[in-house]
Amino acid sequence: MSKHTSLKVGGTADLYAEPEDTDDLLTLMRSLKEHQAPWMAIGRGYNLLVRDGGIRGAVISLARFNRINEVGERLIRAEAGAENLALVRFAQERGLGGIGYISGIPGTVGGAVKMNAGAYGSGVLERLESLTLLLGDTVTEYRREELDYGYRHLTLPVGAIVLAALFRLTECDPQETEEEIRKDTELRRSKHNVGFPSAGSFFKNPAGQAAWRLIDRAGLRGAVVGGAQVSEMHSNFLINRGGATAADFLELAKRVKDAVFKTSGVELEEEVRIVGEEP
CATH class of the missing domain: 3.30.43.10 (Uridine Diphospho-n-acetylenolpyruvylglucosamine Reductase, domain 2)
Structure with a gap:
C-alpha cells in the first residue's frame, strides 16, 4: 500500500x-x-x-471515478475520485464558485466529503445538495439534511461507499475564483510545502486552538522517529524523510499526543485515517 x-x-x-x-x-x-x-x-x-x-x-x-458534470442550473455532480482542484476548475469554467478553498487541499471529492474538508471556517458540505452512496448492492441518494456531519467529520452508514456528490454553487466571476485559487495555492505553498511525503494535517485542530501551536509548545517541532519526522516547516505535518515505516509514524504520533497532553492538557485526535494490521 x-x-x-x-x-x-x-x-x-x-x-x-x-x-x-x-x-x-x-x-x-x-x-x-x-x-x-x-x-x-x-x-x-x-x-x-x-x-x-x-x-x-x-x-x-475509486481513482477511476473521476467524472464531473453540470447537471442543472448551478448544480455540479462530481464522482468520488475527482480531484478537488479539478472540481473547482470545472465550476470556474462555467462561472460558478463557492468552494475555491478546497483547491489547494490535496485529495479527491470523496475524501473531502467524508472529512468535510475545508478552510478558513468553511466546510465543503455546506455546498452539498445530495450524496450518492453504495450500500451493499443498492445505490442510494441522501440529501444534505439527512446527513449527520460537523467539523471535519461526516457519519455514514456502516459499509457505505461514497460514489458521487452533487453541489449547488453560486455564480462567481472566473477571475475571482482564479484569485482565490492563487491566494490559496501561495498560502499553502508557503506554509505546507514540506518537501517530503505527508498526509497533510496529521491532527485535527481542537476547538478554538491550532494543533501546530500545541505541538510547538510541547517542543516537538522537528522530532524524529526512524524515518518519520515532525516537519520543521509545519509541525502538524508528519513527513516521511525516507525509509519510514508505519510503525515510525504511529510511535511519533503517540509521542506528540503524550507531549501535548502533558504540556497543554489537550488530547489531540488524528485527522488521518489509520487502517490495517500490525506485522
Whole structure:
C-alpha cells in the first residue's frame, strides 16, 4: 500500500482493485460478498496511514471515478475520485464558485466529503445538495439534511461507499475564483510545502486552538522517529524523510499526543485515517 498512499508507507493488501464505473464496482462487490471477503474503499490515499502488516481482504480504489458534470442550473455532480482542484476548475469554467478553498487541499471529492474538508471556517458540505452512496448492492441518494456531519467529520452508514456528490454553487466571476485559487495555492505553498511525503494535517485542530501551536509548545517541532519526522516547516505535518515505516509514524504520533497532553492538557485526535494490521 506504500504505492497507493501519500505517506508512502504500508504493507500489502490481499487484493487491490480499481473499478471503472458503478456497474464494474457492483460486479466486484457481488464477488467479494460471494467469497465472504472483507474490503475497504479508498480514494487516492492522501489521508491514509496503512499499518505495516497491510490489509486483509480487498482494497477498492475509486481513482477511476473521476467524472464531473453540470447537471442543472448551478448544480455540479462530481464522482468520488475527482480531484478537488479539478472540481473547482470545472465550476470556474462555467462561472460558478463557492468552494475555491478546497483547491489547494490535496485529495479527491470523496475524501473531502467524508472529512468535510475545508478552510478558513468553511466546510465543503455546506455546498452539498445530495450524496450518492453504495450500500451493499443498492445505490442510494441522501440529501444534505439527512446527513449527520460537523467539523471535519461526516457519519455514514456502516459499509457505505461514497460514489458521487452533487453541489449547488453560486455564480462567481472566473477571475475571482482564479484569485482565490492563487491566494490559496501561495498560502499553502508557503506554509505546507514540506518537501517530503505527508498526509497533510496529521491532527485535527481542537476547538478554538491550532494543533501546530500545541505541538510547538510541547517542543516537538522537528522530532524524529526512524524515518518519520515532525516537519520543521509545519509541525502538524508528519513527513516521511525516507525509509519510514508505519510503525515510525504511529510511535511519533503517540509521542506528540503524550507531549501535548502533558504540556497543554489537550488530547489531540488524528485527522488521518489509520487502517490495517500490525506485522
